[in-house]
Amino acid sequence: MRRLVRACYAGAAGYSYAKSAGDVAREHGIDRVARLASNENPRPPSSAAIEAATAALREANRYPDTRASALVEALRRYHGDYRFVTGVGMDGVIETVIRTVVEPGEAVVVSTPTFSFYGLAALAHGARVVNVPRREDFSVDPAAFAGACRGAKLAFLCSPNNPTGNSVPPEAVEEILDRMEGLLFLDNAYVDFSEIDYRLLMRRHENLVIGRTMSKIFALAGLRVGYAFVPEWLEPFYHRAATPFALNSVSAAAAAGALADAGPVREACDHVRRWRQRFAEEVPFPVFPSDANFVMIDIKPLTGDEAVERLAANGVLVRSCTSFPGLGDHYIRVSIGEDWENVRFIEAIRRI
Structure with a gap:
């Protein structure tokens, strides 16, 4: 019955998801994973x-x-x-x-x-x-x-x-x-x-x-x-x-x-802008200027996939950019997370 599947799905991949925090935790035996792969707001809803x-x-x-x-x-x-x-x-x-x-x-x-x-x-x-x-x-x-x-x-x-x-x-x-x-x-x-x-x-x-x-x-x-x-x-x-x-x-x-609740919005913006600056100053790879709640980093000579695996082993989940159309294979995207997550990321990327 697979012949019924449309050609655009039969031979091509769909949307590429980042690894889940649960998968990383189980694979590397880590209790607490820094979740910096999906551009989420690390704070709960208002x-x-x-x-x-x-x-x-x-x-x-x-x-x-x-x-x-x-x-x-x-x-x-x-x-x-x-x-x-x-x-x-x-x-x-x-x-x-x-x-x-x-x-x-x-x-x-x-x-x-x-x-x-x-x-x-x-x-x-x-x-x-x-x-x-x-x-x-x-x-x-x-x-x-x-x-x-x-x-x-x-x-x-x-x-x-x-x-x-x-x-x-x-x-x-x-x-x-x-x-x-x-x-x-x-x-x-x-x-x-x-x-x-x-x-x-x-x-x-x-x-x-x-x-x-x-x-x-x-x-x-x-x-x-x-x-x-x-x-x-x-x-x-x-x-x-x-x-x-x-x-x-x-x-x-x-x-x-x-x-109707503007307070958390202002706090989230301030948090993101502060950590974007710290990433630019403290990450030992080229960090691209960003207006978003994430930064893109050129990780060469590693590939994005290699960097993701090494960072996962250190309890940090980021996104490889290899699946983005028209982009090289040596970039990762890192979301701005909670303070402890961002600190762990900086420490981990310095190690690799």
Whole structure:
């Protein structure tokens, strides 16, 4: 029966996950593993998020609001008067946008190296993926990227970029938008850790979607809440294409609660900025400048996979970048964790 599997899955790998902390602990006999592989917020959700989620559980016998109206109103209070859609993580938003605008066989443009799910999701919907390499310093050439978008309905650009950590200046994004005829999906999963704001571009361009997530700065990775700023024309069609009742009521309530509690957000940003600087100063390998809650490190002469194994033996879990399209095999990505995790990482990487 394997003949029934689509060709794009039969001979190719899917999304590449980091090792789990449990696997590392069992393999190396370590009780406490520093979990720095998945760009998670090491702090728990805010008390407001936990209280809201607990209250929502009492009505979990009912289907959730199909438009997550309470969460959308909370997003408007937090960001201002924009149009929002939601999904199961930003991954769910990405899939729904592709489903809304892309026909099988049409091109989807991706700026690489970057998050592999854009290409995987596009292939899953029968699209043709066009990868546009970044410059040697991982910056984006707006003219080259926009040129590759000719005739394409949809393109993906991540800023701050995963895994390189660098951002695309808003004026460069605007240049791309001015040159494009299709829709640009700007992934802002990590923008809260930067000092860059792309939101005003929504006021001037109707071909822009800005994707966001509650997984990072708001510490709700386990509840899978994504959302996006969308132009008015796209919103009704997005809802037609969306999976019914996709975002569960507990996750939506927790997200609305988290948006009302700004204190943990400020603390998380301060923590990340302080440790990004320490990594740059104390790690004995080249650390790339980052606007995100992680840094990318050039680990050569080791490969990324070799470094991951050596660090795991020292109780530190990081991400090899070998699975990212268009990136060499000698990089690792290291999340900013708790203080003890970051200290252990610095000590371990000095040993290797």
